[in-house]
Structures are given as structure tokens and as C-alpha cells.
Amino acid sequence: MSQTQTTPPQSPERSRSAMRNGFIVAALLWAVQLVSLVAALSGTTQAAIAIHFETTKIAWFTLMTLLTGTFFLPFVVKGAALFGKRRALLVATGLGFAGDLVAAMATDYRTLLIGRGIAGIYTAATPLAYAITRDVFPRRWVGLANGIMAGGVGLVAFGGPFLSGWLLDNHGFRGVLWFMAISTAAAFVLVLALVPESPVRERAGRMDWVGGLLLGGGVTLIVYAVGQGSEWGWGSGKFIGFVVGAVITLVVFLLVERRVAEPLFPLAMIRRRPVWSALLATAVAAGALNAVGVVIQLLVLMPKIPHVSDGLGWSGTHNAIVTSPISAMIILGAVGTGSIARRMDSRILLGIGVALAIVGYGIGTQYHSTAGQIISWGVVAGLGTGVVVAVVPIMVIEVVSPEEQAMANGAQNLVLGVAQIIVSQLAYVVMAQHGMILKGTQFYLDKGFVNGIWLVIGCCAFGGLLVALVPKAERLDDAEVGQAA
Numbered sequence: 001m002s003q004t005q006t007t008p009p010q011s012p013e014r015s016r017s018a019m020r021n022g023f024i025v026a027a028l029l030w031a032v033q034l035v036s037l038v039a040a041l042s043g044t045t046q047a048a049i050a051i052h053f054e055t056t057k058i059a060w061f062t063l064m065t066l067l068t069g070t071f072f073l074p075f076v077v078k079g080a081a082l083f084g085k086r087r088a089l090l091v092a093t094g095l096g097f098a099g100d101l102v103a104a105m106a107t108d109y110r111t112l113l114i115g116r117g118i119a120g121i122y123t124a125a126t127p128l129a130y131a132i133t134r135d136v137f138p139r140r141w142v143g144l145a146n147g148i149m150a151g152g153v154g155l156v157a158f159g160g161p162f163l164s165g166w167l168l169d170n171h172g173f174r175g176v177l178w179f180m181a182i183s184t185a186a187a188f189v190l191v192l193a194l195v196p197e198s199p200v201r202e203r204a205g206r207m208d209w210v211g212g213l214l215l216g217g218g219v220t221l222i223v224y225a226v227g228q229g230s231e232w233g234w235g236s237g238k239f240i241g242f243v244v245g246a247v248i249t250l251v252v253f254l255l256v257e258r259r260v261a262e263p264l265f266p267l268a269m270i271r272r273r274p275v276w277s278a279l280l281a282t283a284v285a286a287g288a289l290n291a292v293g294v295v296i297q298l299l300v301l302m303p304k305i306p307h308v309s310d311g312l313g314w315s316g317t318h319n320a321i322v323t324s325p326i327s328a329m330i331i332l333g334a335v336g337t338g339s340i341a342r343r344m345d346s347r348i349l350l351g352i353g354v355a356l357a358i359v360g361y362g363i364g365t366q367y368h369s370t371a372g373q374i375i376s377w378g379v380v381a382g383l384g385t386g387v388v389v390a391v392v393p394i395m396v397i398e399v400v401s402p403e404e405q406a407m408a409n410g411a412q413n414l415v416l417g418v419a420q421i422i423v424s425q426l427a428y429v430v431m432a433q434h435g436m437i438l439k440g441t442q443f444y445l446d447k448g449f450v451n452g453i454w455l456v457i458g459c460c461a462f463g464g465l466l467v468a469l470v471p472k473a474e475r476l477d478d479a480e481v482g483q484a485a
Contacts, residue, residue, distance in 0.1 A: 027194040028129045031089065031187050033156050035126050038065075038119075038180055039290070040160035043297035044316055045173040052173065053109040054440035059227065059428040062294070063421060064116045067223050069123030070417040071216035074265070076124035077410030078207055080131070086197040089128045093188040096122025100181035104174065122184065123417070127409030130393045132198055161323050165316025206262045211253060215265075218249035219414070223421045230429045265411050266404070274399040277469040279412050282392040285354050285463025287419025288456050289385050292361065294424045295431065295452035299368065302443060308436050309443035312369070322371045326378035333386020341394045347467050349391045354464030356384025358457055365453050392416075395470070423459050427452045 042062050050058035080088035099118025106112035167175040225232075225242035232238045257263040270276055300319050302311025314322070337349055360381025367373040393409065400408040434448035 023194050024196070027190040028133060030190055031093070031125045032129045034183055034187050035123055036156040037160050037183065038122075039293070040156055041164045041167075041176050041180060042116075043293045044161065044164035044301065044319070045168060045176045047298060047301040047311075048168060048173045049112075050441050053112075055109055056437055056440065056442045057109075058442065059425060060113055061116060063223070063227055063425060064113045065120035065123065066417055066421045066424070067220060067227075068117040068120035070223065070414060070421065071220050072121045073124050073127070073410055073414050073417070074212045074215050075207070076121070077127060077407055078212065080128055080410075081407060082207065084197045085128050085132045086191065086195050089125055089132070089191055089195070090188060092122050092124045092128070093184060093191060095119075096125075097181060097184040097188060100177070100184050104177040104181050119180070119184075123413070124410075125187075127413045130396075131405045131409050132195065159327075161316065161320030161327075163320075165318070165320040168316040208257075208260055208262055211257050211260060211263060214249055214253035214256060215414075218246045218253060219418055221246035221249060223418065223425075226422050226425045229425075230432065265407055269400065269404050269408065270411065272399075273469075274471050275408065277466070277471070278395045278399050279408070279415055281350065281463055281466035281470055282388075282395055283412060283415035283419050283463075284466060285350065285460055286388055286392050287416045288423050288459035288463060289357055289388055290416075290420045291423035291427060291459075292453070292456045294427045295449060295456065298431070298444060299449045300374075305438070305443065308438055310446040310449065311444070318371075322374060323378065325375050326382035329379045329382035330386040330389075333383040334390040335386075337387045337390035338394075341391060345472065346391050346395045346398060347470050347472070349387055350395065351464055351467050353384045353387030353391065354460055354467075357381050357388065358384075358461055358464070360384060361453055361457050361460075365450050365457075368449070419459070423456060427455055430455050 039062070042065070046058050046061050049061060050056075076088050076092050079091070096119045099115050099120070099122075101115070102118060103112050103115030106115055163179070164176055167179055171178075221242050225239055225246065228242075229239050254267070257265070257267055270279075297319075298311065300312045300314045300322075301316070302309050302313070304311055304313040333353070337353075341349060360377045360379075360383075363377035364374070364381065367377065392412070396408050396412055397405070431444045431448035431452045432442060434446075434451065435442055435444040437443070
């Protein structure tokens with residue numbers, strides 16, 4: 001695939017001040033962490049929304065965002081390669097803002113889901129921002145910038161519950177939805193004002209519309225089938241038909257991509273063992289850890305109703321206070337990993353992070369009835385989570401060229417998104433096996449919460465085992481970075 005670059009590789013070192021680099025990091029940090037912040041806010045409000053709209057379909061409140069984000073991700077990433085990463089980021093942010101407005105003004109659950117679906121396009125901001133980081137920063141800034149941006153997950157995890165707790169306790173879920181809209185508008189302004197365009201892009205390329213529709217359609221069929229599986233029946237003809245249709249669609253996608261001149265995701269890149277193994281291991285591990293919030297947030301925020309619901313019934317603010325030490329450990333793990341990764345094998349770091357998360361959540365399956373218990377194992381799981389989220393983009397940088405970076409990040413987020421969607425939806429299904437519907441709302445018993453956590457642990461452990469497939473790659477300090485002005 002032909003690429004073009006309009007400025008000398010070394011110009012960032014000489015022409016941009018540290019302060020200017022800092023402003024760019026801040027803008028990209030907000031763009032990336034807004035995705036995590038919205039996920040955190042959604043998790044905190046899902047209990048209130050389920051009760052307000054009296055729905056047993058609350059899983060779709062988060063699933064809809066992931067579904068549309070996954071469908072449109074290939075188009076946004078390809079558009080970034082053709083027209084510029086900053087421009088694509090602005091388009092995704094603008095559409096995200098439009099969806100947030102629809103959701104904030106929705107008066108029924110269907111309209112709310114439509115708004116969240118449109119807003120899901122903004123999830124493409126994460127791979128675009130990480131790709132811009134590689135292009136616009138000098139070598140000594142790349143690892144630090146990635147660590148800061150990944151460490152921002154901890155800041156979101158730290159401040160997000162306080163923010164959502166205050167909004168929820170004082171302004172209801174509407175206040176949370178309006179805050180999402182305002183935050184997305186702020187992200188658009190920051191990127192527009194501070195982030196430079198990357199000149200690394202395809203030369204005379206074309207959008208692969210057929211490939212994008214096939215890939216997005218195949219993934220969407222799988223996700224929708226998993227989402228409806230418990231209602232249709234896992235052995236029903238409808239469920240099997242959707243899965244078979246998805247497989248056929250994805251096979252056709254692979255055949256088409258082998259023939260088009262400008263494929264959506266170059267198969268030659270994906271077929272390289274360092275690339276596919278790194279994408280698979282990081283996506284499964286991180287996707288599982290991203291899905292654990294589905295279980296934990298419902299556990300602590302659902303009310304305590306004898307024989308109906310074994311939630312702890314905490315307020316949003318109390319939840320924020322209890323989880324703040326856990327969030328601090330996520331920050332520590334992520335930022336520390338961003339620095340250590342320059343000198344240490346990233347595969348080892350991913351394995352350590354997964355192991356810590358498994359130990360923490362494993363203890364949590366037995367002890368989760370008091371604030372002290374949750375803090376005691378949460379700090380261990382939080383440290384592991386911080387390590388994993390920081391090393392995910394770094395492993396991709398180590399195995400691809402600068403020209404492949406945006407597409408590789410897009411492929412990683414696509415696989416990660418699918419893993420997160422499937423694990424999240426299965427968590428709802430597993431929890432509902434030990435739950436009860438009251439006044440149109442699904443509640444869960446303790447056995448359901450425990451089984452949901454074990455599901456996440458198993459998926460995370462599988463991701464850790466996949467690290468064995470990843471061959472040794474060059475370290476971050478040796479990767480080719482700093483490609484743009």
C-alpha cells in the first residue's frame with residue numbers, strides 16, 4: 001500500500017517546544033479518555049435507566065454504542081488513511097456529539113438507544129489518537145505520551161465515579177447524558193485547536209466500501225446474535241442462522257480483500273505472526289477487563305431487595321469514594337508501564353498485568369459484601385488493569401510500520417470491541433440465570449454476580465495464555481517513530 005509523507009522525520013525534535021507537545025498530549029488525552037469516561041458514566045447510570053424505563057433490555061444501553069462503533073470503525077480508520085487522521089477524528093467527534101444530543105433529549109428508551117448508537121461512532125477516537133501520537137511526536141515522547149494517555153484510564157476511573165455520582169445523585173441520569181454531550185463538544189474544540197494533522201497517509205487510495213460493509217455486517221450479525229441469544233435460545237434456528245450468516249459474510253470479506261487494490265485492512269499485514277498474535281492477545285485480555293464493569297457496577301448500584309436483588313445499593317457518591325484507591329492503582333500501573341516498556345519485553349508486562357487482574361478478581365468472587373473487601377482486592381486488580389491498558393497500544397507500535405499504524409490500531413480496536421461486546425453480553429446472560437424480573441426490571445442475586453466475575457476471569461486468563469503465541473519484537477526504543485512535523 002503506497003503511503004506519502006510530507007515532512008522530514010526528524011523535524012519534531014527541532015521545531016516544536018515541550019510546552020506545545022504537552023498541549024497536544026492533553027488534547028489527545030481528553031479525546032481518548034472521553035471514550036472511557038462515557039463508558040464509566042454509562043455503567044453508573046444503567047441501573048437508574050433500567051428502573052426509569054422499566055426495561056429488561058438494559059444490556060443494549062451499552063451494547064448499542066459498542067455495536068455501531070464496531071461497524072463504523074473500519075470506515076473511519078480507512079478515511080483517516082486517505083484524508084488525514086485529525087480530520088477523521090473531528091468527523092467522529094462531531095457525529096458523537098450529535099448522538100449524545102439525541103440521547104440526552106430522548107423521552108423513550110428506543111430513542112435513547114438510537115442516540116447512543118449514533119454516539120458510538122466516536123469510539124474510533126481511540127485508535128486514531130494513538131496513531132496520531134506515533135506520527136507527531138519525537139521518539140523520546142512516544143512512550144511517555146502513550147503511557148499518559150493509557151494512564152488517563154485511571155484518572156477517568158478515579159474522577160468518573162465522583163462525577164457521575166454527583167450528577168446522578170443531584171441531577172439524575174439526564175444530568176449524566178447532558179454531561180456526555182458537553183464533554184464531546186469540548187473534545188471537538190480541543191482537537192480542532194491544538195492537534196496537528198499527520199502527513200502519513202495513503203497516496204491516491206480509495207475507500208473500500210464493499211469490504212467495509214461486509215466486515216461491519218459480519219461483525220454486527222455476530223454481536224446481535226449474542227445479544228439476543230438468551231431470548232431466542234442458544235440452540236434456536238434463528239440464533240444459528242445469524243451466526244452462519246455472519247461466518248459466510250466474513251469469509252466473503254476475506255475473498256474480496258484479496259482482490260481489491262486498496263483493501264480495508266491489508267491482509268499481508270494481518271497475516272504476519274507478530275501482528276495477528278499481538279492483536280489477538282491484547283484484544284482478548286483488554287476486552288475482558290473492559291467488560292468487568294458490567295458486573296461490578298450492577299453489583300454496587302443495584303438496590304438490596306430480599307430474595308429479588310443482592311446489589312449493595314450504594315449511592316453514586318459512595319461508590320466513587322470506595323473505588324478511588326482502585327483508580328489510583330490503575331493510574332500507577334499504566335503510567336509506570338509506559339516508562340518501563342522502553343526497556344522491558346512488552347509480552348512479560350502483559351502477562352504480569354493479566355496475572356494481577358486474575359488474582360484480584362478471583363479474591364473478589366468470595367469477598368464483595370463490604371467496602372473494605374472490595375478495596376482490598378480491587379487495588380490488586382486495578383494495578384493489573386493499568387498495566388494491561390498501557391501495554392496494549394505499545395505492543396502494536398512494536399510490530400508494525402508507521403504507515404500501518406492507524407490500520408493496525410483500527411484492527412486492534414475492532415477485535416477488542418468484539419471481545420468486549422461478547423464478554424459483556426455473556427455476563428448479562430450469566431447473571432440473569434440467577435436473577436428475577438420485578439416491575440419490568442431485571443435484578444440479580446449474589447450467585448449471578450459471582451458467576452459474572454468468573455466469566456470475566458476466564459476470558460482474561462485466555463488472553464494471558466495467548467501471549468505465548470506472540471514472538472519477541474523490537475522494543476519501543478527501537479521502533480520507528482516520530483514521523484511527522
